[in-house]
Amino acid sequence: MFFRKKKKIDIENQEVEVINEPFNTYGLSDLLHFIKREIGVDLFPKKAIIETRIRLFCEEKNINSFRKLFDEIQYNKEMKQDLVNLLTVNETYFYRELIQLQEAIEFAKTREGVDVLCAPCASGEEVYTISMMLEEDHTFRKRFNIIGIDINSEAIQKAKNGIYNARSLHKLSDNLKEKYFTLVSDKYQIKKEKFLHVDFSQINVFDDKFLSFGKFDIIFSRNMLIYFDEDFRIKAMQKFSKLLKEGGRIYLGHADIVPENEYLQKHGFGSSCYYTKK
Numbered sequence: 636m637f638f639r640k641k642k643k644i645d646i647e648n649q650e651v652e653v654i655n656e657p658f659n660t661y662g663l664s665d666l667l668h669f670i671k672r673e674i675g676v677d678l679f680p681k682k683a684i685i686e687t688r689i690r691l692f693c694e695e696k697n698i699n700s701f702r703k704l705f706d707e708i709q710y711n712k713e714m715k716q717d718l719v720n721l722l723t724v725n726e727t728y729f730y731r732e733l734i735q736l737q738e739a740i741e742f743a744k745t746r747e748g749v750d751v752l753c754a755p756c757a758s759g760e761e762v763y764t765i766s767m768m769l770e771e772d773h774t775f776r777k778r779f780n781i782i783g784i785d786i787n788s789e790a791i792q793k794a795k796n797g798i799y800n801a802r803s804l805h806k807l808s809d810n811l812k813e814k815y816f817t818l819v820s821d822k823y824q825i826k827k828e829k830f831l832h833v834d835f836s837q838i839n840v841f842d843d844k845f846l847s848f849g850k851f852d853i854i855f856s857r858n859m860l861i862y863f864d865e866d867f868r869i870k871a872m873q874k875f876s877k878l879l880k881e882g883g884r885i886y887l888g889h890a891d892i893v894p895e896n897e898y899l900q901k902h903g904f905g906s907s908c909y910y911t912k913k
């Protein structure tokens with residue numbers, strides 16, 4: 636049982652009385668089930684850590700039980716989004732898992748033009764990386780478009796702003812940094828004119844609207860399925876299969892293990908593994 640301090644202010648005497656009001660932990664499981672149903676992220680394996688994180692969130696918002704938070708997010712969209720932002724892990728950086736990206740670029744060369752989806756893109760580094768790789772490859776001179784989506788609204792805002800710290804760029808050569816970024820005090824701002832073919836949207840992959848995003852030659856879904864259980868991994872793969880063009884490919888992160896399913900066929904192994912529509 637946690638306790639929350641409540642301030643009571645007497646306006647006439649300007650006295651502040653502090654009352655210890657118990658924080659009611661009832662309702663956490665309902666909350667975690669709701670998150671899982673809505674966005675796929677399975678927080679049950681990390682329940683202890685998550686409990687503390689959500690309790691602090693509640694305290695900040697003056698909510699004194701998990702049950703009340705659960706009720707609130709049924710109709711309060713802003714509160715729900717804040718909670719989703721808190722509970723999603725947005726770790727990413729430029730040129731992450733590079734060998735796989737290079738293989739995908741080779742595949743891109745075999746297509747007429749290339750439409751790429753990064754779902755999820757977190758704060759955008761993966762999207763900008765692919766754009767830079769296509770620009771830098773002088774044997775690739777075709778039309779391309781890259782769309783990045785993520786459920787985390789703060790991450791998508793960061794992607795649109797395109798301002799990164801040095802840690803995000805640690806794999807980039809000085810040449811690339813100079814060509815594609817402007818150094819503003821200690822931050823790197825992307826040169827927007829160099830990235831005219833990228834776009835970002837905030838959306839949940841399980842939202843029906845996600846299927847209206849178009850059709851893609853290449854879909855990257857790296858380091859998201861790892862947070863889902865098997866059922867949700869397959870549900871996500873079903874969505875992706877619907878967004879794939881004929882002959883298109885899906886690339887997952889190395890840790891994103893997907894069970895056998897009726898939608899996609901696995902090819903290769905290790906870093907050269909990709910999926911096509913069955």
Ligand SMILES: C[S@@+](CC[C@H](N)C(=O)[O-])C[C@H]1O[C@@H](n2cnc3c(N)ncnc32)[C@H](O)[C@@H]1O
Nearest residue numbers: 674723725727755757786787839840857858859
């Ligand atoms: C670790 S990041 C991966 C970013 C990038 N693809 C990479 O590999 O570097 C995982 C992202 O998945 C997003 N995510 C989790 N569930 C999602 C969902 N249902 N729909 C869209 N994005 C989701 C999170 O917000 C987070 O930004």
